Amino acid sequence: MAHLLGAEALHLEYPTKVVFEGVSLGVDEGDRIGIVGRNGDGKSSLMAMLAGRREPDSGRVTVRGGVTIGVLEQTDVLPDDLTVGRAVVGDGPEHEWARDPRIRDVLSGLLSDLDWDAAIGTLSGGQRRRVALAQLLAGDWDVLALDEPTNHLDVEGISWLAEHLKRRWAASSGALMIVTHDRWFLDEVCTKTWEVHDRIVEPFDGGYAAYILQRVERDRQAATIEARRQNLARKELAWLRRGAPARTTKPKFRIDAANELIADVPEIRDRVSLQSLAVARLGKDVVDLLDAGVAYDGREILRDVEWRIAPGERTGILGVNGAGKSTLLGLVSGAVEPTSGRVKHGKTVKVATLTQRMDELDPHLNEPVRVVVSGLRTTYTFGAGSKAQELTPGQLLERMGFASAQLSTPVKDLSGGQKRRLQLLLILLDQPNVLILDEPTNDLDTDMLAAIEDLLDSWAGTLIVVSHDRYFMERVTDQQYAVMGGGLRHLPGGIEEYLRLRAAHPQATGATARVGQTTDAAAPSASALSGADRRTAEKEVTSLERRIKKLSDQIATARAALADHDQNDYVGLGEQMQRITAMEAEVSEAEDRWFELSEQLA
Structure with a gap:
């Protein structure tokens, strides 16, 4: 493959730190390179030098x-005074750029909800970011260098971007360099990985999963990397092989080697023990949303939401921007009052929310990290049963990636990622039993994300997560729901099911919380059925609605019964969960058929 660009003996340093020393590498046609490493190790600086933006x-x-x-x-x-349209396609006539399929794809994938004539200065930070990305992708480049391209994109946008980049060039042409903490995106797009660490750049073949395997092998053979980092990498590998079905269908590394490496790695979470402890701490009543709805100034945000949150439940919430996810979290936490229906909180419930604003740190900005944690409890219990362990705040700081030298740093001088980790630590040390994480992955590198996931694996409580980081969502939650059309829809098929629903019904997707209600999705102008076929389809739709309602009631009853079941009866609990999973799969299949028939009848 032809050589596109290369670096020879790169050296870069700041007054207090050498970032790179003697780095040589190259980019060839067909390369799809993901750049990973700890925050501050020089990922963005490396890419800026290769792209000619930094000497x-x-x-x-x-x-x-x-x-x-x-x-x-x-x-x-x-x-600020440039319009969206001019920023992306310039002043050329519409017939010239509109016939370019790449530009049409970019506009549809990134800017379909924006006013073409809006001034850049009137847009939010996330909207500006999407316009900048669209402007770049509309151009014709031999090499793309993307620094955190998934920032401000939702799950759909990230999925679209991955597909666009995979189709953009032929397999042996073009080149891509990406700095991102989004591990799903790295694994989906990249065929090479560069790890930036200790003043060097170390290359690996394959995407994120292959990189993790090779890194574990490197660490084991060299025996020079600290034990904590190695264990996290091995646990991460276990998740990649056991917990992500989409990846196991197309492994990018040697299966035999992977199986050997994870042979002695236990399951990611001891779910039964954690749920038992959660029931003991919470009782069977956590938070119940009963026909809850919220409207502002006559505009309905949520309606008829029925959600009985169980002790120890780990749920991810999906939805487009503006769908009502934050309002839903507010109902759960008590920050938002319903305008219809009601919300019932259990007597022992203590809710804590990791917000995007980091307000918890404001009173401590001038205090060193050591002083902040010294005023908290002296020990904290993680895990359940035989795996329970007592950790001091200092040990927790170590698990969260704080070096001893950083303990004397004032909070205001910490990096964004360090502040994010300290914020989570303060919340956990307050011992909530219901934890809400709102976009928790911002400002964190892949190693720190793995450390936080490891910490959450042993946290016994109810967890609710809103995140555009698909890998994190799948890693720390056991089920997903979507806010669609003002309601709440369970997703037995996870994020893949959500993306299918969004693709099929982009305007008003999914059923509301009460299964069986019709949706507002756009319909064809003429019915595909008539006569006897139409009557048969109408009967099947009615039957499906009854079946879905019956199964949903049975699932709700079965989940409620879990809390009353003997928590030491592991076999019985497992059998009940299998029954629930089977019923949820049946509901998903029935709903898919309901959508298919409804489109034909519209």
């Missing part, structure tokens, strides 16, 4: 003649 202190970067490089930086520089 190294010594060494050089050479680019083959005629090669064009498009760069997405973490901050956009779009003029």
Whole structure:
């Protein structure tokens, strides 16, 4: 494959730190490279040097003649008075850019909800980011260098971007460099991984899953990496092989080697023990949303939401921006009062929310980290049963990636990722039994995400997560729901089911919380059925609605019975969960058929 660009003996340093020392590497046609590493180790600086946006202190970067490089930086520089349309396609006539399938794909994937004539200065930060990404992708580049391209994109947008990048060039042409903490995205798009660490860049073949395998092998053979990091990597590998069905169908690494490495790794979570402890701490009543609805100024945000949250439940919430996810979290936490229906909180419930604003740190900005944690409880219990362990705040800080030298740093001088980790620590040390995480992965690198996931694996309580990070969502939750059309819909098929529903019904997707209600999805102008076929379909729809309602009631009853079941009867609990899973799969199949028939009858 032809060489596109290369770096020779790169050296970069700041007054207090050497970032790179003698780094040499190259990018060839067909390369799809993910760049990973700890925050502050130089990932963005490396890509900026390769893209010609930053000069190294010594060494050089050479680019083959005629090669064009498009760069997405973490901050956009779009003029405020420029319109969305002009920013993306310039001043050319519409017939010229509209016939380009790539541009049409970019506009549909990123900007379908934006006003074409809106000024950039009137947009939110997330909208500006999408315009900057669309502007870049609309161009014709030999190499794309993307710094955190999934920031401000929802699950659908991230899925679209992955597909766009996979289709953008032929397999042996073009090149891609990506800095991102989104591990699903790395595994979906990249065929090579560069790990930035200790002033060097270490290459690995394959995407994120293959990188984890090779890193574990490297760490085991060299025996020089600290034990904690190695154990987290091995646990991460166990998740990749056991917990992500989509990946096991197309493994990017040697299965035999992976199985050997994880042979002695226990299951990710001891679900039965954790649920037993959660029941003991919470009782069987946690938070019940009963026909709950919220409306503001005559606009209905949520309606008829029926959700009985169980002790120890781990649920992920999906939905487009503005669908009502934050309102739903507010109902659960008590910050939002329903305008219809009611919300019932159990007597022992203590809800804590990890917000995106980090308000918990405001009173401590001038205090060193050591002083902040010294005023908290002296020990904290993680896990359940034989796996329970007492940890001091200092040990928790270590697990969260704080070095001893950082304990004397004032909170205001911490990096964004360090503040995020300290915020979570303060919340956990307050001992809530219901934890809400609202976009918890912001500002965290892949190693720190693995550390937080490891911490949550041994947390006994009810967990509710809103995140655009697909990997994190699948990793820490056991089930997913979607806020769609003002209601709440269970997703037995997980995020893949959500994406299918969004693709089939982009305007008003999914049923509301009461299964069997019709949706507002756009319909064809003429029915595909008539006469006897139509009457048969109408009868089947009615039958399906009754069946879905009956199964949903049975599932709710079975879940409620779990709390009253003997928590030491592991076999019985397992059998009940199998029954519930089977019924949920039957509901999903019936709902898919209901949607199919409804479209034909519309």
